[in-house]
Amino acid sequence: MWRLAFRNLFQNKVRLIISVGGVALALLLSLSLDAILEGIQRQVTTYIDQSGADIFVAQAGVRNMHMASSWLPASMVGKVRGVPGVESVTPILYVTNVIEASDNAPYMALNLAYIIGLPPNATAGGPPRIAEGVSIPAKGEAIIDRAVAAKSGVVLGDKIKILGEELTLAGLSESMTTFTGSIAFISKKDFDRIRGETGAVSFILVKVELGESPAEVARRIENQVDKVTAEPRTGFAAQERKVVQDMSTDIVTIMNLIGFVIGLAVMALTVYTATLARRKEYGVLKALGARSAHLYRAVLAQALISVGVGFALSLLITLILSASVPYLGVSLSLQINGASLIRVGGLSIVIAGLSAMLPIKQIAGLDPALVFRGK
Amino acid sequence: MTNATFQVSQVTKRYGVGSTEVTAVRNVSLSVAPGEVVLIMGPSGSGKTTLLLMLGALLKPTTGSIQLNGTVLSALAENRLPDIRLREFGFIFQDFNLLSALTVLENVAIVAELAGLKSRAARQKAAAILTDLGLGERLNFLPEKLSGGEKQRVAIARALVNDPALILADEPTANLDSKIGHEVMRLLRRIAKEQQRSVVIVSHDQRIKDIADRVLWLEDGQFKEVTTMAIDPVCGMSVEQEKAISTEWDGRTFYFCAKGCRDEFMTKPQR
Numbered sequence: 348m349w350r351l352a353f354r355n356l357f358q359n360k361v362r363l364i365i366s367v368g369g370v371a372l373a374l375l376l377s378l379s380l381d382a383i384l385e386g387i388q389r390q391v392t393t394y395i396d397q398s399g400a401d402i403f404v405a406q407a408g409v410r411n412m413h414m415a416s417s418w419l420p421a422s423m424v425g426k427v428r429g430v431p432g433v434e435s436v437t438p439i440l441y442v443t444n445v446i447e448a449s450d451n452a453p454y455m456a457l458n459l460a461y462i463i464g465l466p467p468n469a470t471a472g473g474p475p476r477i478a479e480g481v482s483i484p485a486k487g488e489a490i491i492d493r494a495v496a497a498k499s500g501v502v503l504g505d506k507i508k509i510l511g512e513e514l515t516l517a518g519l520s521e522s523m524t525t526f527t528g529s530i531a532f533i534s535k536k537d538f539d540r541i542r543g544e545t546g547a548v549s550f551i552l553v554k555v556e557l558g559e560s561p562a563e564v565a566r567r568i569e570n571q572v573d574k575v576t577a578e579p580r581t582g583f584a585a586q587e588r589k590v591v592q593d594m595s596t597d598i599v600t601i602m603n604l605i606g607f608v609i610g611l612a613v614m615a616l617t618v619y620t621a622t623l624a625r626r627k628e629y630g631v632l633k634a635l636g637a638r639s640a641h642l643y644r645a646v647l648a649q650a651l652i653s654v655g656v657g658f659a660l661s662l663l664i665t666l667i668l669s670a671s672v673p674y675l676g677v678s679l680s681l682q683i684n685g686a687s688l689i690r691v692g693g694l695s696i697v698i699a700g701l702s703a704m705l706p707i708k709q710i711a712g713l714d715p716a717l718v719f720r721g722k
Numbered sequence: 723m724t725n726a727t728f729q730v731s732q733v734t735k736r737y738g739v740g741s742t743e744v745t746a747v748r749n750v751s752l753s754v755a756p757g758e759v760v761l762i763m764g765p766s767g768s769g770k771t772t773l774l775l776m777l778g779a780l781l782k783p784t785t786g787s788i789q790l791n792g793t794v795l796s797a798l799a800e801n802r803l804p805d806i807r808l809r810e811f812g813f814i815f816q817d818f819n820l821l822s823a824l825t826v827l828e829n830v831a832i833v834a835e836l837a838g839l840k841s842r843a844a845r846q847k848a849a850a851i852l853t854d855l856g857l858g859e860r861l862n863f864l865p866e867k868l869s870g871g872e873k874q875r876v877a878i879a880r881a882l883v884n885d886p887a888l889i890l891a892d893e894p895t896a897n898l899d900s901k902i903g904h905e906v907m908r909l910l911r912r913i914a915k916e917q918q919r920s921v922v923i924v925s926h927d928q929r930i931k932d933i934a935d936r937v938l939w940l941e942d943g944q945f946k947e948v949t950t951m952a953i954d955p956v957c958g959m960s961v962e963q964e965k966a967i968s969t970e971w972d973g974r975t976f977y978f979c980a981k982g983c984r985d986e987f988m989t990k991p992q993r
Contacts, residue, residue, distance in 0.1 A: 351832060354823035631819040634780060635880075636808025637836050716780045718819060 348641055352648035355625060362617060363653075369613030370657030370698065371664070374691055376606035378665045380599060381687035386669075386680035388591050390525040392584040394461065397475035397522075400437070400552035401561040403583040407574040411586040412441060412461070418547045419575065426572045427551050432564040434556045437471045438548035440464030440538040446491055446531050447508035448499035448516075458495050459528035462509055464538025464549075471552040474532055479503055480518030483532075490518035490532040509533055510541045553577075607694055610657075614702035618650045622706035626713065633715035643707045650699040658695045662688070728754040728777075728888050728920050733786030733796075735772050735943075746772040748943040749786070754888070757918040759911050761931060764940035770924045771892070773940065777922060778811055778890045779803045790887060808837050812881025812919075814910075816893035818873040820865040826852060826876050827861040834883045844883075851879045855909065871902035878910060882917075889914070891923040895930055907933045932960035952977035956986050 356363055391413060395403070404427055405417040421438070428436045446458040465473055465483060473483055478493045480503050489509055496519055501507060505516050509531055523530040539545070555564045561579035568577035578586065622629070629642050662683075669681035730752040737744045747769040754760050764770050775781035776788060779795050780803075788796045790810055798806065807813075820829050830848035835841060849861060855875045865873055874894060881889050891910065895903030907923075911933045914921045923934065931937050931951070939946045950963045959979045966977035967984050971991045978984040 350828065351821065351824065354828070358823040627819070628821050631815070631821070632832075632836075633804075634778075634807070635813055635833055635836070636804045636806075636811075638804050641836060716775050718815065 348645040349648050352645045352652060355621065355645070356649050356652055359621070359624075362621060366613060366617035366621075366653045367657045367660060369617070370610050370654050370695075371660035373606045373610030373613060373698075374658055374661035374695060375664050376609070377603045377694060378661050378683070378687065378691050379668060379681065380602045381691065382665055382669055382681035382683045383679065384592075384595050384599060385682040385684050385687065387525070387527075387595075388588040389682055390680055391527070391591050392587045393522060393525065394463075394530050395580060395584045395587060398472050398552060398580070399475070399554070400471040400580055401555045402553035402565045402568065402577050402579055404436075404551040404553060404568060404572075404575050404577045405549075407576050409576055410578055411583065411590050412550075413587055413590050415590075417441070417549050418545075419549070419551065421546045421548060423572060423575060424548065424551055427553060427568055427575070430564065430568050430571050432555050432559040432567060434554045434559075435470040436554075437469045437552040438466060438535070439469075439472045439550050439552060440535055440542070441549040442510070442542075443528075444510050446489075446495060446499075446529070448491070448496070448501045448505070458491075458499065460491070460495075460509075460531045461528065462538070463530060463532050464535040465532050466535045471554055472550075474518070474520035474523060474530075476521040478519045478521050480516075482518060484517055484534045484537075486534050486536050487514055488517035488534065489514040490520055491516065492523040492529040492531075493519040493521060494524050495529045495531075510538070512537065512541050603694070607698065610654075610694075610698045611701055614650060614654060614698050615705060617653065618646065618702045619706050619709075621649065622646055622709060626709070627718065629710050630713050630715050630718045633713060634718045639711055642710045643703075646706045646710065647699070647703045650703040651696070654695045654699040654702075658692060661691075727756065727789075727791065728752075728922075729787075729789040730777065731787050731789070733773075733776060733783040733788060735769075735776060735781065736784045746943055747776065747783070750940075750943070750945060751786075752938070752945075754920040754922060756887075756920055757915055758936070759914050759921045759923065759934045761923045761925060761934035761937045762940055763925060763928075763931075763937060768940045769943040770940055772943075774890060774892055774922075774924045777888075778813065779806050808833070809884050810887050812878075812884070812886040812889040814874070814877050814881050814889065814891035814894045816896045818865070818870075818877050818897070820873060820876055820880075822865055825862050825864060826857060826868070829865065829876055830879045830883050833880050837884045848879065848883055851882055852876070855879050869902075870898045871906060874898060874902075874906045875909065878906070878913070882913065882919075887920060889919055889921045891921065891925075893925050893927070894923060895925060895927045900929060903927065904929060904933075931962070934960065937962070954979045954983050956983040 406419055409415050409417040424436055424438045427433060442462050444460060444462045446460045463472065467483055469483060474490055484490050489507060501516055503516055506513050507516050514533060555561055565577035565579050569575060632642060665683060672679050672681055730750060733747060733750045735747040737746060750773060762770060776783050783796050787794050795806060824832065827845060827848055830852060831844040834844035834847055852858065852861060855878060857872060857875055860868060860872060895907060898906060907930045910921060913919060935951055937951060951960050952963045954961055955976055957979060961977050961979050963977050967981055968975050968977045969984055976987060
């Protein structure tokens with residue numbers, strides 16, 4: 348029956364293209380959206396992943412950076428440094444703001460950015476890779492991502508505005524852009540001054556001594572220093588991803604539902620019309636002695652092959668998109684993960700099964716005697 | 723080879739009830755021996771299709787019984803009938819009814835696969851039958867590429883692939899020209915005789931009467947007159963006994979298509 352399904356499907360090329368194309372586009376919606384969100388989740392933790400810190404210490408209860416605010420008294424820095432197993436600490440200041448930069452009309456181009464205030468002796472938390480210029484900003488200097496600088500038409504030595512303060516562009520970092528913005532670095536002194544010398548820090552980035560477990564040291568910090576939350580880097584990044592995931596759950600659900608409905612409609616229509624077109628042939632098989640179950644298998648196999656090819660096509664398009672998007676100059680990264688493949692694959696099987704139900708019902712009611720009556 | 727006996731006893735089929743009741747087939751009895759070719763003719767609306775459907779286990783009679791090899795088909799549960807149709811009957815249709823997406827070989831093999839044969843064995847068996855029927859060069863053709871005669875030969879191969887006891891043919895020459903129709907019918911007769919399969923043909927085509935061993939006339943749901951066929955011992959042609967020229971010799975009656983054949987026979991009757 349698989350052969351019959353296969354041949355039935357491939358005999359009518361136009362119908363095949365419509366059904367496979369329709370399903371592929373519907374599944375592409377789900378698959379590419381998943382890939383975009385996975386990409387965003389990975390991008391959003393780029394700074395955390397590449398910070399060089401083993402532990403992030405924040406105000407009690409704060410477990411991520413995105414859409415969060417953490418303020419710790421400066422005295423906490425020393426207390427954390429004194430915890431056994433801590434090799435070094437880097438206090439940073441952090442706020443969401445914009446980079447104002449433009450080549451010919453100053454400050455017209457606004458780029459949303461996470462602004463990091465970095466001390467001169469930072470052992471963690473700085474830009475992981477520098478394309479040009481300095482790696483730690485001095486007073487009056489700023490480091491922004493190379494892509495943002497290129498987009499805004501600024502080069503090293505140009506003036507840009509961050510937190511409303513005019514600074515000199517002294518360094519260009521690599522891979523510090525995300526879908527929502529980029530990461531810019533200024534000196535902690537400038538950050539302090541601009542924000543009114545509060546004497547507080549946002550996060551304390553900890554490096555642990557060789558052989559120490561970050562989880563164990565984080566536990567010690569929480570035990571020995573009051574009103575702080577200490578998270579190993581991996582846990583902190585996981586929390587960050589979860590925030591983005593929670594924010595996008597509704598969108599993903601709606602888009603998946605749309606994809607599902609479109610896919611189901613296309614498949615149901617094409618499998619139904621394909622079965623209708625071969626109604627007499629199914630009747631002939633019934634008259635010859637084929638059981639209804641044989642014919643159901645043929646219809647189901649037809650739907651499964653269509654959906655399978657559609658799924659493969661949608662995956663191929665997503666892979667092509669994920670490979671080509673970085674060359675389009677957009678701050679987007681498409682990442683396909685196994686869970687997404689399983690989920691969309693499962694969705695495909697459900698579509699195939701449901702779309703075959705109506706034609707199966709039609710075949711069940713088919714009287715083989717009609718073949719002898721020329722119907 | 724098969725030793726099947728097909729027995730239809732007092733079969734009646736009624737449709738509807740009360741004032742709308744119609745009796746399509748009335749008290750029909752028929753026995754078909756192995757290797758026998760029976761032709762059922764009759765005008766439109768005479769009940770031929772209804773009878774054929776009952777013979778093919780596609781329709782249950784209202785009364786009466788249909789037996790094949792001692793099994794009363796008319797008493798079997800519905801869910802057992804597909805297997806009976808698949809293994810005990812071969813069907814040949816008026817408009818061939820080949821599956822358009824499958825090749826000649828696949829059209830035949832699929833029926834063997836439905837009966838439980840593995841794909842490779844089914845294809846081998848189908849290829850052997852098709853080659854025997856002169857279609858060895860057409861195995862991978864789609865039906866649309868075949869002539870009418872070739873399509874009907876594929877249908878015959880499909881009907882034979884599960885070694886059925888009985889072959890039922892519904893207007894098998896209706897879509898064939900006279901010459902090809904006759905060739906196909908001669909082929910069917912040869913198969914019936916060589917393989918001892920019973921063949922029941924329902925047709926309007928008067929031209930195929932000569933290939934039948936018996937011709938039955940169905941009218942108003944009943945057999946009206948039975949025409950018995952005989953073979954001319956000189957030219958081998960099938961002739962109706964009632965209309966043919968006959969002669970007695972050595973205690974037997976011989977039937978001839980024409981006076982010339984009788985005269986030739988009489989010159990050397992002991993042949």
